[in-house]
Amino acid sequence: MTALLIAVLGFFLAYAIYVATLTARQSRGPEDYLDGGGDLPGWCFAFAATGILLSALGLYDHHLLQALFGLQYNHVALGIILAALAGAVVQKRLWLAARITGLRTLGDLIGAYYGSTALRILLLILLLLFTLPFAAQSLGRLGLVVEAASQGQVPRTGAVWVMAVFLFLGGVIGGWRAVIYVIAGQTLLLLTLIALTTGVGALTLDWIAVLGGDLPAAPGVLAKQIPGVIQYSSGLGKEATSGGIWTTTAILSAALPLVGILLSPAFVFLAITTARGKGFAFNQVWMTSGLGVGAMLLLTPLIGAGIGLAQPDALAEGTISYASLLLQFLAIDQLYAVGLALMLVTALQIPVAVFAQAGANLFVIELFGRYVMPGLSARDRRLAARVTLAVVFVLIAALASFAPLWAEIFGAMTLSLSVQFFPAILGLCWVRWISRGAVITGLIFGILLVVFTEPLGLILFEGLFVELPWGRWPLTIHSAAWGLAFNLAACLLISIFTLSAPDRSNRERLHAIFARDHKQGASSPALRTALWSLILIWAFFAFGPGAILGNWFFSEPIFSDTALTLAMPSLWIWQIVFWFLGVFFVWWLAYQARLSIIEMPVKTHLSLEEGRSSFGQLTPGFFARILERVAKR
Amino acid sequence: MQSKDEGEAVIGRLDRHVLVLSFWLPLGFLALALFTRGLDLGNHWLVAGAFVAVLVGFLGHVIANAVYRTFFTSRELALGLVVYLLALLSFLLALLLGSERIEALFAVIGLGFLALALGVIAYLVIHLGVRRAFEAFDVISDFRTRRKLEEPDS
Numbered sequence: 001m002t003a004l005l006i007a008v009l010g011f012f013l014a015y016a017i018y019v020a021t022l023t024a025r026q027s028r029g030p031e032d033y034l035d036g037g038g039d040l041p042g043w044c045f046a047f048a049a050t051g052i053l054l055s056a057l058g059l060y061d062h063h064l065l066q067a068l069f070g071l072q073y074n075h076v077a078l079g080i081i082l083a084a085l086a087g088a089v090v091q092k093r094l095w096l097a098a099r100i101t102g103l104r105t106l107g108d109l110i111g112a113y114y115g116s117t118a119l120r121i122l123l124l125i126l127l128l129l130f131t132l133p134f135a136a137q138s139l140g141r142l143g144l145v146v147e148a149a150s151q152g153q154v155p156r157t158g159a160v161w162v163m164a165v166f167l168f169l170g171g172v173i174g175g176w177r178a179v180i181y182v183i184a185g186q187t188l189l190l191l192t193l194i195a196l197t198t199g200v201g202a203l204t205l206d207w208i209a210v211l212g213g214d215l216p217a218a219p220g221v222l223a224k225q226i227p228g229v230i231q232y233s234s235g236l237g238k239e240a241t242s243g244g245i246w247t248t249t250a251i252l253s254a255a256l257p258l259v260g261i262l263l264s265p266a267f268v269f270l271a272i273t274t275a276r277g278k279g280f281a282f283n284q285v286w287m288t289s290g291l292g293v294g295a296m297l298l299l300t301p302l303i304g305a306g307i308g309l310a311q312p313d314a315l316a317e318g319t320i321s322y323a324s325l326l327l328q329f330l331a332i333d334q335l336y337a338v339g340l341a342l343m344l345v346t347a348l349q350i351p352v353a354v355f356a357q358a359g360a361n362l363f364v365i366e367l368f369g370r371y372v373m374p375g376l377s378a379r380d381r382r383l384a385a386r387v388t389l390a391v392v393f394v395l396i397a398a399l400a401s402f403a404p405l406w407a408e409i410f411g412a413m414t415l416s417l418s419v420q421f422f423p424a425i426l427g428l429c430w431v432r433w434i435s436r437g438a439v440i441t442g443l444i445f446g447i448l449l450v451v452f453t454e455p456l457g458l459i460l461f462e463g464l465f466v467e468l469p470w471g472r473w474p475l476t477i478h479s480a481a482w483g484l485a486f487n488l489a490a491c492l493l494i495s496i497f498t499l500s501a502p503d504r505s506n507r508e509r510l511h512a513i514f515a516r517d518h519k520q521g522a523s524s525p526a527l528r529t530a531l532w533s534l535i536l537i538w539a540f541f542a543f544g545p546g547a548i549l550g551n552w553f554f555s556e557p558i559f560s561d562t563a564l565t566l567a568m569p570s571l572w573i574w575q576i577v578f579w580f581l582g583v584f585f586v587w588w589l590a591y592q593a594r595l596s597i598i599e600m601p602v603k604t605h606l607s608l609e610e611g612r613s614s615f616g617q618l619t620p621g622f623f624a625r626i627l628e629r630v631a632k633r
Numbered sequence: 634m635q636s637k638d639e640g641e642a643v644i645g646r647l648d649r650h651v652l653v654l655s656f657w658l659p660l661g662f663l664a665l666a667l668f669t670r671g672l673d674l675g676n677h678w679l680v681a682g683a684f685v686a687v688l689v690g691f692l693g694h695v696i697a698n699a700v701y702r703t704f705f706t707s708r709e710l711a712l713g714l715v716v717y718l719l720a721l722l723s724f725l726l727a728l729l730l731g732s733e734r735i736e737a738l739f740a741v742i743g744l745g746f747l748a749l750a751l752g753v754i755a756y757l758v759i760h761l762g763v764r765r766a767f768e769a770f771d772v773i774s775d776f777r778t779r780r781k782l783e784e785p786d787s
Binding site for chain 2: 008012015019022023026028037039041043044047181184185188189191192193196333335336339342
């Protein structure tokens with residue numbers, strides 16, 4: 001199988017380099033390398049954004065967690081619809097703000113809108129977390145998959161470095177546009193391979209039968225039920241939960257990191273560099289909420305069950321992996337085993353490619369081109385981006401090879417930290433009275449809460465000082481929700497006292513243009529109120545406390561004493577029903593309310609930083625003196 | 634240096650090309666996986682699935698054409714015809730050599746080839762109309778017209 005696996009992986013890597021070469025040859029200028037010319041086709045965004053969302057959610061972990069927790073974890077996939085809803089709310093406005101102001105990145109937009117260098121720095125730190133540990137986490141797991149699939153013939157470290165070299169080649173040749181082209185194709189490949197893997201397992205390994213009968217799960221876990229609305233547990237690592245950790249509170253709070261993917265600087269950069277049209281709407285409704293969530297809800301539970309069935313002893317010990325499943329597939333047909341390995345490799349490789357490329361390009365635009373060497377020509381900026389990409393890939397591969405634990409620790413909290421920028425982005429897009437001070441204070445609270453409900457803060461604090469009374473995700477609430485709750489509370493409270501802050505007039509200018517030229521007034525206020533009320537009710541029952549009803553709703557109908565025998569668990573039917581409803585609401589927002597459709601071309605006509613261009617002279621004095629001294633030697 | 638319009642046109646062609654590849658990449662793999670497995674097991678459904686995957690790929694190609702308001706490029710036509718004819722020849726050769734696997738799957742493979750041909754013809758007729766679709770393949774009249782043009786006036 002190893003030879004076939006290498007051949008297939010080689011073919012897809014060669015495809016990536018072919019696309020990169022074509023893109024480089026058709027380039028309209030050096031700046032295209034950095035942002036793809038700012039006119040990526042709508043289908044590119046529609047496909048690639050779904051792939052990034054599904055793979056950054058962690059498809060690798062998703063199957064393993066489904067094997068351990070059964071359908072209660074499957075419910076988390078409904079949270080992707082929350083991400084699609086968040087996309088409908090902010091993506092178009094971010095795109096408009098970028099075009100109106102001529103700024104190209106989230107850091108530049110937020111920094112200029114709030115007039116804050118602190119926010120720029122915080123966003124650069126977030127970018128660094130996505131670019132290095134988050135990407136390294138994926139690359140490390142990719143090495144594990146290749147090692148398991150080749151039965152040890154290709155060592156993990158070797159796979160990591162070879163893959164890093166090929167991904168680097170694709171990025172360094174073709175730039176941003178080529179990377180997104182390739183990811184768009186890989187997204188379709190990923191969805192096809194999920195379907196193929198499930199089909200093979202269902203037809204030859206009898207996976208379908210387990211859903212009607214006993215769904216495998218770790219001992220003591222309710223495989224076909226949600227274990228309550230909330231559990232008063234001190235958190236993972238401190239106190240065990242009863243029946244599993246995925247309570248409705250855990251499911252709701254775990255949906256927030258998915259929004260974090262959407263708000264990451266790389267994802268926003270992808271949105272900003274997309275051409276106007278219906279790409280956002282098509283992505284949010286049909287690709288992400290429709291195909292993406294459908295594949296996750298309907299197909300991946302079978303793969304999870306297959307992993308559990310392939311290694312019952314390991315499942316009992318909680319030490320499952322893909323190795324046994326790969327061997328089972330190998331016994332059927334080696335091309336199917338390669339298909340399974342390729343599905344995992346594709347899902348793990350997408351975040352590495354996109355976050356590394358976006359990281360390198362954004363560092364050049366936001367840091368290098370702005371502060372370090374602002375006078376660089378477009379050609380030199382492209383060179384700087386290529387050198388930065390090389391450095392980024394070396395660091396990612398080194399982290400994945402030699403410090404995978406640290407990559408896991410930092411990578412684990414990256415999405416939770418990303419969602420802490422939601423109030424800042426909401427302010428930029430819709431809420432003009434959210435002030436700079438409020439955003440920064442909220443962020444400080446949010447970041448602290450995230451760090452101290454994730455392994456990093458717990459390990460450091462308990463190692464240095466005293467034992468903390470809580471563990472990871474106390475009360476079965478995800479760290480993202482802990483952070484966001486305190487973040488929003490602080491942000492809203494401080495905004496009340498800073499309604500007439502001196503920087504408000506600067507913010508008002510952007511909102512005045514939104515209100516004048518891009519008014520969202522297609523539907524009546526009553527209809528809008530009805531829509532948002534229905535969405536809240538849907539969210540309450542889909543993944544809020546009301547989801548607990550799904551445990552028995554279809555198998556033990558209310559107002560009746562009879563128990564029905566169904567071909568599939570009641571919870572699964574509940575998930576499917578609320579998936580359909582979710583797609584409908586996203587469609588309503590994206591298409592009917594026109595929140596995700598951009599019809600009119602937009603011209604740059606507002607400078608949020610008077611007298612400063614995107615690449616203006618902004619080098620701090622001390623830095624300029626150091627540079628001058630070094631340059632003169 | 635390209636003009637702005639030329640640059641846009643080139644990027645448009647590149648966008649379309651990559652979209653077409655994005656459709657064929659996964660569906661080609663799927664078709665291959667299903668066909669080889671179907672051939673090994675002598676399973677009609679798997680072989681039929683492989684042909685359905687190819688038809689879906691073709692449909693994706695047609696969608697790409699519609700999105701970018703184009704037709705198949707000459708390279709795509711040439712590649713498609715060569716692959717189709719090679720596959721058809723391999724099928725007929727295997728039948729002539731008396732391959733038992735192929736004989737067992739004769740009906741489904743034959744129908745698959747027929748479905749592909751009908752799919753292409755249906756697209757041509759819908760896109761070009763019956764007359765222009767026929768003219769596209771009417772090599773003889775094309776040849777005559779060209780010869781007339783090349784002949785010096787007598």
